[in-house]
Amino acid sequence: MAGQHNSTSSGGSSERAPRTFRVWRGDARGGQFHDYTTQVGEGMVVLDAIHQIQAESAPDLACRWNCKAGKCGSCSAEINGTPRLMCMTRMDQLPPDGPVTVEPMRAFPPVRDLVTDVSHNFRAKKSIKKFTPRKPDAPDGTWRMQQADVDRVQEFRKCIECFLCQDVCHVLRDHHKHDEFVGPRLLVYAAALEMHPLDTENRLADLKNRHGIGYCNITKCCTKVCPEHITITDNSIIPLKERVVDEFYDPLTKLFRIFKPGK
Amino acid sequence: MEHYQTLEHDVVVIGAGGAGLRAAIEASAMGCSVALVCKSLLGKAHTVMAEGGMAAAMANVDDRDSWKVHFADTMRGGQYLNNWRMAQLHAQEAPARVRELEAWGAVFDRTRDGRILQRNFGGHRYPRLAHVGDRTGLEMIRTLQDHGIHQGIDVFMEMTVVSLLKDGDRVVGALGYDRERGRFRVWKAKAVVLATGGVGKAFRITSNSWEYTGDGHALAYEAGADLLDMEFVQFHPTGMVWPPSVRGILVTEGVRGEGGVLRNKDGRRFMFDDIPDNYRNQTAKDEEEGWRYVCGDKNANRPPELLTRDHVARCINREVKAGRGSPHGGVFLDIAWIKEKIPNSEEHIRKKLPSMYHQFITLANIDITKVPMEVGPTTHYIMGGVRVDGDTQMSTVPGLFAAGEVAAGLHGANRLGGNSLSDLVVFGKRAGEHAAKFAKEHGAGAVNPAQVEDAIRRALAPFDRGDAGENAFAVQSDLQGTMQDLVGIVRTENEMLRALEEIGRLKARAAKVGVSGHREYNPGWHTSIDLHNLLTVSEAITRAAIERKESRGAQFREDYPDKSAECAKFNLVLRKGADGRMQVVREPVRPLPAELQQIIEENK
Ligand SMILES: Cc1cc2nc3c(=O)[nH]c(=O)nc-3n(C[C@H](O)[C@H](O)[C@H](O)COP(=O)(O)OP(=O)(O)OC[C@H]3O[C@@H](n4cnc5c(N)ncnc54)[C@H](O)[C@@H]3O)c2cc1C
Ligand code: SF4
Ligand code: SF4
Ligand code: FES
Numbered sequence: 001m002a003g004q005h006n007s008t009s010s011g012g013s014s015e016r017a018p019r020t021f022r023v024w025r026g027d028a029r030g031g032q033f034h035d036y037t038t039q040v041g042e043g044m045v046v047l048d049a050i051h052q053i054q055a056e057s058a059p060d061l062a063c064r065w066n067c068k069a070g071k072c073g074s075c076s077a078e079i080n081g082t083p084r085l086m087c088m089t090r091m092d093q094l095p096p097d098g099p100v101t102v103e104p105m106r107a108f109p110p111v112r113d114l115v116t117d118v119s120h121n122f123r124a125k126k127s128i129k130k131f132t133p134r135k136p137d138a139p140d141g142t143w144r145m146q147q148a149d150v151d152r153v154q155e156f157r158k159c160i161e162c163f164l165c166q167d168v169c170h171v172l173r174d175h176h177k178h179d180e181f182v183g184p185r186l187l188v189y190a191a192a193l194e195m196h197p198l199d200t201e202n203r204l205a206d207l208k209n210r211h212g213i214g215y216c217n218i219t220k221c222c223t224k225v226c227p228e229h230i231t232i233t234d235n236s237i238i239p240l241k242e243r244v245v246d247e248f249y250d251p252l253t254k255l256f257r258i259f260k261p262g263k
Numbered sequence: 264m265e266h267y268q269t270l271e272h273d274v275v276v277i278g279a280g281g282a283g284l285r286a287a288i289e290a291s292a293m294g295c296s297v298a299l300v301c302k303s304l305l306g307k308a309h310t311v312m313a314e315g316g317m318a319a320a321m322a323n324v325d326d327r328d329s330w331k332v333h334f335a336d337t338m339r340g341g342q343y344l345n346n347w348r349m350a351q352l353h354a355q356e357a358p359a360r361v362r363e364l365e366a367w368g369a370v371f372d373r374t375r376d377g378r379i380l381q382r383n384f385g386g387h388r389y390p391r392l393a394h395v396g397d398r399t400g401l402e403m404i405r406t407l408q409d410h411g412i413h414q415g416i417d418v419f420m421e422m423t424v425v426s427l428l429k430d431g432d433r434v435v436g437a438l439g440y441d442r443e444r445g446r447f448r449v450w451k452a453k454a455v456v457l458a459t460g461g462v463g464k465a466f467r468i469t470s471n472s473w474e475y476t477g478d479g480h481a482l483a484y485e486a487g488a489d490l491l492d493m494e495f496v497q498f499h500p501t502g503m504v505w506p507p508s509v510r511g512i513l514v515t516e517g518v519r520g521e522g523g524v525l526r527n528k529d530g531r532r533f534m535f536d537d538i539p540d541n542y543r544n545q546t547a548k549d550e551e552e553g554w555r556y557v558c559g560d561k562n563a564n565r566p567p568e569l570l571t572r573d574h575v576a577r578c579i580n581r582e583v584k585a586g587r588g589s590p591h592g593g594v595f596l597d598i599a600w601i602k603e604k605i606p607n608s609e610e611h612i613r614k615k616l617p618s619m620y621h622q623f624i625t626l627a628n629i630d631i632t633k634v635p636m637e638v639g640p641t642t643h644y645i646m647g648g649v650r651v652d653g654d655t656q657m658s659t660v661p662g663l664f665a666a667g668e669v670a671a672g673l674h675g676a677n678r679l680g681g682n683s684l685s686d687l688v689v690f691g692k693r694a695g696e697h698a699a700k701f702a703k704e705h706g707a708g709a710v711n712p713a714q715v716e717d718a719i720r721r722a723l724a725p726f727d728r729g730d731a732g733e734n735a736f737a738v739q740s741d742l743q744g745t746m747q748d749l750v751g752i753v754r755t756e757n758e759m760l761r762a763l764e765e766i767g768r769l770k771a772r773a774a775k776v777g778v779s780g781h782r783e784y785n786p787g788w789h790t791s792i793d794l795h796n797l798l799t800v801s802e803a804i805t806r807a808a809i810e811r812k813e814s815r816g817a818q819f820r821e822d823y824p825d826k827s828a829e830c831a832k833f834n835l836v837l838r839k840g841a842d843g844r845m846q847v848v849r850e851p852v853r854p855l856p857a858e859l860q861q862i863i864e865e866n867k
Contacts, residue, residue: 027783043506043627054786055736062784064304066472069512069622071401072307088625111443112784122305122412130413131368142362144377150370154395157370157402161306196368 282667341675445782676816732777
């Protein structure tokens with residue numbers, strides 16, 4: 001046999017055992033949990049189990065996914081009550097007994113099964129003023145930035161837009177302030193722009209008024225669920241809050257600004 | 264009859280990866296109204312997964328680099344079957360496209376003097392890949408997305424295009440449905456850009472996601488466009504092999520660019536055992552020279568791990584078949600060993616390859632800073648695709664353009680790593696620009712309602728058959744097995760003829776697929792639609808691979824293990840014949856202009 005499968009036959013043995021998944025099924029009108037049992041083997045993640053269930057017993061079970069490697073942020077759900085990426089949640093990290101519950105992100109309106117309406121995040125992003133660079137540093141139209149100066153921004157730009165931080169934030173989840181508060185993901189986005197060494201735009205007034213940064217009371221729940229380990233609160237929200245305070249409440253800064261406008 | 268909504272735009276772009284976004288941005292910057300349609304949410308396309316970097320001869324790290332060297336590298340990598348005009352434009356324009364991304368907010372890793380840093384990659388003579396750790400694709404797609412949302416582009420997320428609409432010869436729009444509700448929609452347009460990516464889901468082991476079902480290839484083919492070079496499917500040498508559920512997930516070539524080495528179970532660096540003649544002058548003589556190259560010594564040649572992907576994949580295949588593989592049927596890829604060479608190696612690895620570190624720790628319980636990974640080949644990329652004009656990206660059907668992975672030409676018989684991300688922006692921009700021009704010059708055509716209704720009827724047919732029909736997932740899985748086993752890394756005529764027969768049987772089964780339930784987010788229904796595309800591209804790959812009776816680039820034939828001078832003279836075109844059957848036609852390779860030929864000679 002010349003085919004590739006020699007080289008890739010699934011060597012090694014893997015024990016498989018049945019496991020029950022309690023999956024929320026429904027739509028905007030309501031729904032309930034359904035139990036499905038499927039075989040779980042070594043190294044499997046929750047997303048694999050969902051796919052198996054689709055193939056075996058529920059071909060119309062809706063879920064989002066793309067990369068299966070924690071890179072695209074599509075497969076967000078609440079697993080045993082915790083917001084996580086299904087593709088990065090290994091079965092052997094979950095308690096060995098009892099059913100595994102899988103439900104959609106609760107901070108967003110349900111569409112169907114595990115799929116939610118995340119359009120809030122796209123709208124909110126559009127309301128944040130776009131990147132506006134300073135004039136190039138070199139005659140060839142390029143800029144010079146030191147690695148040390150971009151480290152922080154690169155941390156924020158790791159965001160895969162899984163919206164798990166949005167899901168866990170009580171301002172959105174419990175208080176439904178979607179119209180007044182952009183949420184942690186978008187604050188990280190704003191921070192990435194504000195702290196970008198080349199950017200010249202000022203977003204502080206928007207952050208204070210339109211984007212509701214004041215709603216955040218630094219519970220740090222968002223940081224805890226971020227699969228990219230972005231220190232959302234300490235590195236982005238708190239510094240932004242400080243800038244807002246400096247800009248609008250600190251008399252000395254105000255005075256200073258009269259002489260030196262800009263950021 | 265089914266109700267559908269009709270929307271009108273100057274240009275409709277199908278696909279929102281790097282190529283589609285860049286095309287949409289360009290067309291809208293030229294004053295066109297633009298619709299951008301994609302199967303997933305915005306920002307989730309395949310481009311987001313690209314890791315290693317984008318190739319552009321900026322010469323920031325090695326000032327000997329230039330577009331000419333990049334051009335010569337691309338042609339050598341493609342075994343001279345490339346569309347040389349595309350290879351030339353790509354090498355010339357990639358640096359400007361990288362700088363443009365920076366101007367739109369991308370934050371690449373930096374050199375000491377504050378410029379964009381470039382890293383080594385297989386087949387590139389000098390360090391050439393602009394990158395952000397190992398998440399360059401994320402940086403690219405996010406930059407384009409965040410720039411694009413302020414351009415007034417109408418974005419249609421989670422919608423699948425199922426058919427291109429024609430008025431005479433010309434394409435005048437597309438028909439699709441929204442995945443959320445299953446409602447149909449017509450995008451009427453003066454020009455259409457395909458940017459739908461690849462076909463990896465035709466195989467069982469792949470680095471590609473569910474989106475990669477060859478939709479654009481099949482849409483173009485059905486609309487009468489030529490496909491080109493479909494036999495050339497890239498098997499990336501390093502995919503994960505264990506545990507089973509992650510098999511195929513990519514391990515970036517960046518690991519080898521940063522000094523990672525391949526070893527068999529005996530600890531031997533087997534890549535030194537087989538170095539192709541045309542690369543001998545550029546390959547390190549020993550391990551010591553290879554390491555010096557990784558450290559940036561300009562007098563050193565690259566280690567053999569950085570030979571082209573087709574070659575590395577075959578070498579791995581050979582080790583495994585000879586019984587010298589790793590426990591789970593791969594070989595070892597070791598980056599941890601650099602601790603012998605540099606202090607703080609663990610921190611260095613985590614910094615340079617953060618998402619690889621994360622991926623292995625989480626999915627395989629392996630700490631790559633301490634122990635080797637197990638890797639094996641995985642279906643990764645298709646060089647073949649829609650045949651386009653090198654300058655305008657227009658297909659052989661007027662008004663239909665293609666850019667990115669769905670288009671053919673730039674990469675010839677084998678793509679160099681990093682040449683895709685640059686491809687997306689160079690030719691995405693060109694496709695957008697020329698689609699806009701075409702729209703302005705040609706005005707609107709007429710959409711034929713009968714054509715729309717017919718396509719809708721076909722798309723909905725699986726519901727009529729309900730549970731009684733074939734299971735779409737089962738047919739898809741059988742197709743993947745067929746392609747994997749019979750048209751994979753190592754090919755023979757007999758096996759491929761069997762594959763063709765099997766594809767015939769699978770087509771018959773696909774025509775009987777049934778789905779139950781509702782139209783809302785119904786994966787069974789979606790798969791039933793994807794199946795037709797997968798079958799079309801699988802047939803195209805197989806027919807072309809049979810016709811090319813030689814081994815070249817990504818195609819390795821056990822029954823014709825050598826290159827043939829005869830086969831060097833043609834590319835293969837696939838098109839739908841008047842009888843509805845797929846035809847394979849030999850198309851002579853266009854001779855290179857003297858000045859380009861000279862560049863190739865100078866860089867031999
Ligand atoms: C894991 C991985 C790592 C990679 N690393 C690198 C790298 O380091 N460097 C490099 O140069 N290349 C790399 N590549 C290759 C490169 O990422 C891809 O070739 C490239 O991103 C393809 O971009 P695209 O714009 O052509 O398509 P994509 O980004 O795949 O976008 C395709 C779009 O088309 C849409 N679409 C498809 N069909 C339809 C339809 N029927 N209707 C509507 N929309 C549709 C999809 O929804 C999606 O939006 C990598 C690939 C993978 C998988
Ligand atoms: S820290 Fe702020 S943004 Fe984060 S979860 Fe708490 S309230 Fe929400
Ligand atoms: S900040 Fe973290 S949790 Fe929030 S969307 Fe981005 S990656 Fe997800
Ligand atoms: S599928 Fe991409 S993050 Fe889970």
